[in-house]
Amino acid sequence: MDAAGSEVEGECAQYAGQSQSGFITTQGGKLLCSKIIHLIHDNDVKSQVSKVLHECKLRMYKSVAFPAIGTGQAGQSPAKVADNMLDAIVEFASKRSVQHLKKIKIVIFQTNMLRDFYESMKKREDSDSSITASLGGKKQPTEKKKPMVLEKKVDLATFQICGENQKNVDATESWIKNLILKEQFEDSISDELIENFDKRQIDTLADLQRRNRVTIKLENECSPPCIKISGISRDVCSVYVEVQKMIQKIKDTEEERSKAELVYNLVEWRYPGSNDSFVAFDKLTNMRLEDAKRAKKTHLTVKINKNYYNVDLNTLQANDDQGETINIQRVPKNEGKL
Numbered sequence: 001m002d003a004a005g006s007e008v009e010g011e012c013a014q015y016a017g018q019s020q021s022g023f024i025t026t027q028g029g030k031l032l033c034s035k036i037i038h039l040i041h042d043n044d045v046k047s048q049v050s051k052v053l054h055e056c057k058l059r060m061y062k063s064v065a066f067p068a069i070g071t072g073q074a075g076q077s078p079a080k081v082a083d084n085m086l087d088a089i090v091e092f093a094s095k096r097s098v099q100h101l102k103k104i105k106i107v108i109f110q111t112n113m114l115r116d117f118y119e120s121m122k123k124r125e126d127s128d129s130s131i132t133a134s135l136g137g138k139k140q141p142t143e144k145k146k147p148m149v150l151e152k153k154v155d156l157a158t159f160q161i162c163g164e165n166q167k168n169v170d171a172t173e174s175w176i177k178n179l180i181l182k183e184q185f186e187d188s189i190s191d192e193l194i195e196n197f198d199k200r201q202i203d204t205l206a207d208l209q210r211r212n213r214v215t216i217k218l219e220n221e222c223s224p225p226c227i228k229i230s231g232i233s234r235d236v237c238s239v240y241v242e243v244q245k246m247i248q249k250i251k252d253t254e255e256e257r258s259k260a261e262l263v264y265n266l267v268e269w270r271y272p273g274s275n276d277s278f279v280a281f282d283k284l285t286n287m288r289l290e291d292a293k294r295a296k297k298t299h300l301t302v303k304i305n306k307n308y309y310n311v312d313l314n315t316l317q318a319n320d321d322q323g324e325t326i327n328i329q330r331v332p333k334n335e336g337k338l
Contacts, residue, residue, distance in 0.1 A: 008036060011024075023038060045080075045085060048069060049066065049069065053101070056100075057098060063104070068081055068108050069085065078117070081116075085106060159173075183232055183233060185231070185233040189226065193254075195220060197218075197220075197246075213235045215231055227243055267330060269281045269328060304326075308320065308321070316330065
């Protein structure tokens with residue numbers, strides 16, 4: 001609601017008592033859509049989705065985007081919500097009377113829910129060739145990954161204990177073992193995103209292991225995958241923080257890509273190509289331009305064909321270091337869309 005703005009909030013207050021069908025419709029406000037359908041809380045997710053789709057059909061909307069309804073404060077199971085939402089969508093799509101609504105999206109920002117929705121979509125894909133399982137371009141693994149192993153060369157230390165009698169030797173051995181164990185510590189991190197670690201992340205883990213007195217074990221066959229860090233206490237804590245940063249970076253990247261994909265489906269920024277044609281910016285630059293315009297910034301620097309241009313977001317003109325000026329375009333895609 002904060003992102004939509006005060007006008008939408010005012011509309012909600014105005015129409016709150018007038019709902020006859022479990023929802024109210026307002027303008028899109030500051031969001032990149034023409035309308036917003038606000039659902040009144042109901043645990044029957046399938047019914048809610050069906051109502052929205054029926055409304056879209058009546059209003060002849062061309063597209064609609066849903067959040068993962070009920071998985072927030074309502075606390076419903078993501079797997080159950082995925083099945084209910086997709087059941088409603090499949091039933092709606094199977095009707096021959098559907099003419100205008102061409103695109104139905106479920107926007108999932110919580111990466112831990114992707115697998116639930118993917119599995120639910122996959123079940124339907126196997127039985128209905130018209131249903132395609134695709135979650136924000138995330139390629140799902142078709143084969144079970146092999147365990148990831150980090151090799152560590154261990155330098156053994158040998159203690160030779162000499163004493164007046166066996167009792168003294170045993171006591172000294174016990175004291176040394178306790179001293180070593182006192183300094184040992186183990187911690188673990190479990191996260192679905194560990195499954196996405198590629199060669200760069202594995203190399204970083206190997207470097208962390210090499211530079212610190214720790215052993216890192218990746219158990220990617222677990223659900224969720226797990227990284228175990230054991231060794232000297234202070235080094236374990238330091239490596240733990242670094243691994244958390246790696247996971248957060250992957251999460252931020254995935255969320256940024258998801259947002260860029262959503263923005264690209266609503267508005268497209270273009271720069272001049274050949275033969276008087278225009279070429280679409282890459283999706284991340286497209287998102288940066290749109291975010292800057294919506295934040296009412298006046299200028300933004302972007303890269304076009306290996307050259308940097310300073311874009312005037314009011315005149316939609318861009319200048320490079322040599323003084324060359326080109327015109328760029330902003331093309332909304334959301335006319336007639338929800």
